[in-house]
Amino acid sequence: MSTDELFLGSDAGDAAYREAMARATDAVLAFADAETPYSGRSPEALDAVLDAPVLPDTGVGLPAALDEVATTVLPHSVGTSNPRCAAHLQCPPMVPGLAAEAMLTAANQSLDSFDQAPAATVLEQQVVEALRELFGLPASADGVFTSGGTQSNFQALLLARDRHCHRAFDRDVQTAGLPPAASSLRILCSEAAHFTGKQAAHHLGLGEDAVVSVPTDGDHRLSLDALDETLASLDAAGAVPFALVGTAGTTDFGSIDPLAALADRADEHDLWFHVDAAYGGALALTDDARLDGIERADSLAVDFHKLFYQPISCGALLVRDGDEFRWMARNAAYLNPASDDASGVPNLVAKSVQTTRRFDALKPYVAFRALGRDRLGALVSATLDLATAAADLLDAADDFELVHEPTLNAVVFRYRPRLVDDHAVSRLNAAIRRRLLDDGRAIVARTEVDGVTSLKFTLLNPRTTLDDVAAMLDVVRECGETALAQEVVA
Numbered sequence: 001m002s003t004d005e006l007f008l009g010s011d012a013g014d015a016a017y018r019e020a021m022a023r024a025t026d027a028v029l030a031f032a033d034a035e036t037p038y039s040g041r042s043p044e045a046l047d048a049v050l051d052a053p054v055l056p057d058t059g060v061g062l063p064a065a066l067d068e069v070a071t072t073v074l075p076h077s078v079g080t081s082n083p084r085c086a087a088h089l090q091c092p093p094m095v096p097g098l099a100a101e102a103m104l105t106a107a108n109q110s111l112d113s114f115d116q117a118p119a120a121t122v123l124e125q126q127v128v129e130a131l132r133e134l135f136g137l138p139a140s141a142d143g144v145f146t147s148g149g150t151q152s153n154f155q156a157l158l159l160a161r162d163r164h165c166h167r168a169f170d171r172d173v174q175t176a177g178l179p180p181a182a183s184s185l186r187i188l189c190s191e192a193a194h195f196t197g198k199q200a201a202h203h204l205g206l207g208e209d210a211v212v213s214v215p216t217d218g219d220h221r222l223s224l225d226a227l228d229e230t231l232a233s234l235d236a237a238g239a240v241p242f243a244l245v246g247t248a249g250t251t252d253f254g255s256i257d258p259l260a261a262l263a264d265r266a267d268e269h270d271l272w273f274h275v276d277a278a279y280g281g282a283l284a285l286t287d288d289a290r291l292d293g294i295e296r297a298d299s300l301a302v303d304f305h306k307l308f309y310q311p312i313s314c315g316a317l318l319v320r321d322g323d324e325f326r327w328m329a330r331n332a333a334y335l336n337p338a339s340d341d342a343s344g345v346p347n348l349v350a351k352s353v354q355t356t357r358r359f360d361a362l363k364p365y366v367a368f369r370a371l372g373r374d375r376l377g378a379l380v381s382a383t384l385d386l387a388t389a390a391a392d393l394l395d396a397a398d399d400f401e402l403v404h405e406p407t408l409n410a411v412v413f414r415y416r417p418r419l420v421d422d423h424a425v426s427r428l429n430a431a432i433r434r435r436l437l438d439d440g441r442a443i444v445a446r447t448e449v450d451g452v453t454s455l456k457f458t459l460l461n462p463r464t465t466l467d468d469v470a471a472m473l474d475v476v477r478e479c480g481e482t483a484l485a486q487e488v489v490a
């Protein structure tokens with residue numbers, strides 16, 4: 001390819017882009033239309049399929065390189081748009097988001113300074129403002145787009161830690177590091193909270209042991225009685241909690257902690273109240289009362305690459321008082337000199353843990369504009385209804401066990417053909433999951449509940465029907481019968 005053909009901005013480059021995108025689009029559509037969600041290839045088999053030298057001395061040309069992807073990579077990729085791909089919080093990306101992704105990638109704006117992303121900088125702030133309203137946060141709130149819940153949770157706890165160290169020890173952690181008393185600091189969350197809370201504690205120099213897991217109630221929600229006991233015992237032991245994390249949508253059961261009551265506890269004990277709504281935040285589109293209290297959060301993590309159906313990666317962190325971003329603010333002469341702040345130039349890099357940063361806000365923006373809140377909310381509601389119907393189906397089947405009624409659209413179950421003990425059920429369901437991966441007709445997750453291996457559908461796809469669920473259960477049953485016949489389970 002000539003140099004002109006390699007870049008946009010000339011007739012030759014524009015034509016090359018059109019042709020490459022047409023080729024890529026055809027490949028994507030063939031992938032999306034595949035009958036089964038996975039080819040069933042093992043890691044070893046894939047290594048053999050993907051045998052082209054990655055960096056040859058002389059390239060094969062773009063059409064050939066794209067065709068190789070179409071014939072060797074995409075056919076062995078998991079079919080995220082397939083209705084029977086139902087394992088994880090990995091959504092089918094919606095067309096508005098895919099179109100936005102193509103545009104933001106080609107425009108290649110970088111949100112770390114206004115001069116690298118003028119309209120994008122302003123638009124991201126407008127999207128943040130719309131999210132502020134969606135979640136009912138006050139006018140003082142601000143936010144920033146992130147790579148997802150991991151980064152949002154980390155950043156929220158960083159702000160919480162640094163505010164606390166400033167208040168309690170008059171310590172500026174940004175310059176002076178952690179105070180000697182840091183070993184007494186604690187973060188509270190439920191035992192069902194996402195592991196990224198512990199990961200953040202590690203990255204923040206507090207260590208995973210700083211995270212105190214509070215037991216859950218019968219519905220896998222943080223137990224308020226247990227929280228009160230935990231707060232009392234921490235106090236007695238001289239430990240100092242500074243943050244309380246509520247989860248709106250736990251990974252296994254989609255359970256939503258009692259947010260308003262947690263906000264009360266946070267007020268009483270002067271804790272930073274963070275809500276991890278990476279999964280369940282989309283419920284705000286439907287006015288679901290279960291999110292009541294989220295508007296009292298000091299910070300809130302929401303992912304668009306889950307129940308908002310946007311391509312990976314796309315998340316946001318909202319902070320109740322935008323001034324709290326000061327704990328991580330910094331100025332760099334080449335990006336955002338302090339003099340620019342004074343003259344009102346937007347300065348998003350100071351609110352982010354990233355420097356170069358994608359214009360991911362364009363994806364929810366296009367989806368919001370194109371569909372509006374009602375249509376987006378209807379998509380989410382449909383998947384919740386499907387999960388309820390799937391749970392009924394499991395309940396009615398003799399050989400399946402529904403582990404718990406779903407809260408959002410995750411449904412945890414076990415194949416339990418006869419009264420076998422839990423140990424045998426664990427082995428059987430683990431064997432089923434291995435077989436499912438080799439089979440490829442249904443993508444189902446595994447998890448563990450009370451020590452017993454279980455299977456899980458995360459029914460994110462609004463195109464998945466109850467017939468799809470029944471068909472996936474048939475595949476599970478088939479794999480289970482084979483495992484039993486081969487006496488995998490003694």
Ligand SMILES: *Cc1c(COP(=O)(O)O)cnc(C)c1O
Binds near residue numbers: 149150196249315
């Ligand atoms: C997905 C998820 C995370 C992690 O977010 P990423 O987007 O994968 O970084 C954290 N918490 C919850 C509740 C999640 O569902």
